[in-house]
Amino acid sequence: MLSKKTKYGLKALTYLASQEENIPVQIAEIAQHENISQKFLESILLSLRKTGFLGSKKGKGGGYYLIKDPNEILMTDVMRILEGPISLVPCVSLNFYEKCDDCPDEASCSVNKLMLKIRDANLEVYRNNTLADLIL
Amino acid sequence: MLSKKTKYGLKALTYLASQEENIPVQIAEIAQHENISQKFLESILLSLRKTGFLGSKKGKGGGYYLIKDPNEILMTDVMRILEGPISLVPCVSLNFYEKCDDCPDEASCSVNKLMLKIRDANLEVYRNNTLADLIL
DNA sequence: AATTATCCCATCAACTTAATAGAGTAAACA
DNA sequence: TGTTTACTCTATTAAGTTGATGGGATAATT
Numbered sequence: 001m002l003s004k005k006t007k008y009g010l011k012a013l014t015y016l017a018s019q020e021e022n023i024p025v026q027i028a029e030i031a032q033h034e035n036i037s038q039k040f041l042e043s044i045l046l047s048l049r050k051t052g053f054l055g056s057k058k059g060k061g062g063g064y065y066l067i068k069d070p071n072e073i074l075m076t077d078v079m080r081i082l083e084g085p086i087s088l089v090p091c092v093s094l095n096f097y098e099k100c101d102d103c104p105d106e107a108s109c110s111v112n113k114l115m116l117k118i119r120d121a122n123l124e125v126y127r128n129n130t131l132a133d134l135i136l
Numbered sequence: 137m138l139s140k141k142t143k144y145g146l147k148a149l150t151y152l153a154s155q156e157e158n159i160p161v162q163i164a165e166i167a168q169h170e171n172i173s174q175k176f177l178e179s180i181l182l183s184l185r186k187t188g189f190l191g192s193k194k195g196k197g198g199g200y201y202l203i204k205d206p207n208e209i210l211m212t213d214v215m216r217i218l219e220g221p222i223s224l225v226p227c228v229s230l231n232f233y234e235k236c237d238d239c240p241d242e243a244s245c246s247v248n249k250l251m252l253k254i255r256d257a258n259l260e261v262y263r264n265n266t267l268a269d270l271i272l
Numbered sequence: 273a274a275t276t277a278t279c280c281c282a283t284c285a286a287c288t289t290a291a292t293a294g295a296g297t298a299a300a301c302a
Numbered sequence: 303t304g305t306t307t308a309c310t311c312t313a314t315t316a317a318g319t320t321g322a323t324g325g326g327a328t329a330a331t332t
Contacts, residue, residue, distance in 0.1 A: 001224060002247070002251065011245075034238075035239075036238075085137075089137075089138050102172075108272050109147075110271065121260065122258070134249055136243075
């Protein structure tokens, strides 16, 4: 299941992408428009800012705004920040590789085999979709 | 992340598929061979039996065995039993469809749009892989 | 009857998620 | 300069899920 964090994050990014560029949008406005708990959205936007997707401005007229062009925001990057590894199993992860503690040999592991295919299928989608593609 | 239930279930199925047909294999043997908690595996195999993948036999010489040919066991079916819906969001699920409570309109939802593509990509993999494909 | 191994109940600790509260900081404006 | 505005940060918490375990019931061999 997709976490609400990711769901909310994607919705917020989409909302920002549909706004005029570089005009800060307040958390409250996004939260209201997208039916999101404002406090929860706060922390999500913060993490998107810290990872270089968003800029922010404090005080009156402040808010969050996209830093990059929506065409250049890849879903691979967004998903890794919001949802974590794209792989369902660490032993097939490109960015978060880890050996499975219970598995003696990856080469002969049936789960590894299947999850490798799933990883590639998902990467294919995320790599070929930018934030711009999510806007109607 | 893939649940351990699914991981263990897949490993157990693979192990059974590599055995002689119709010869029951004991839980203990599978658990030992695949490094799985025996008690946990018990409940997994039980659910695979109740859903028509496995047969079982009690008493001495008992155990679990595959009912169908590995070539005819689709990963779509296995995954739905072990892991649940293939879709990451209920609003794009074929078998477990549900409207999102927070989303007023699916047609204009960016999450829906992306997750539809992910669902199709995953279905493509699971539909084209049988248990037989997992065996080396 | 005794042994073997599945069946099925119920419990439990650990972890994660989603949400909330509240105090701190920086910018704008009068 | 002081007040308002809105992001920043930490901490807490309720609820749910996961993975594991224990114990007894049931059925099939020997």
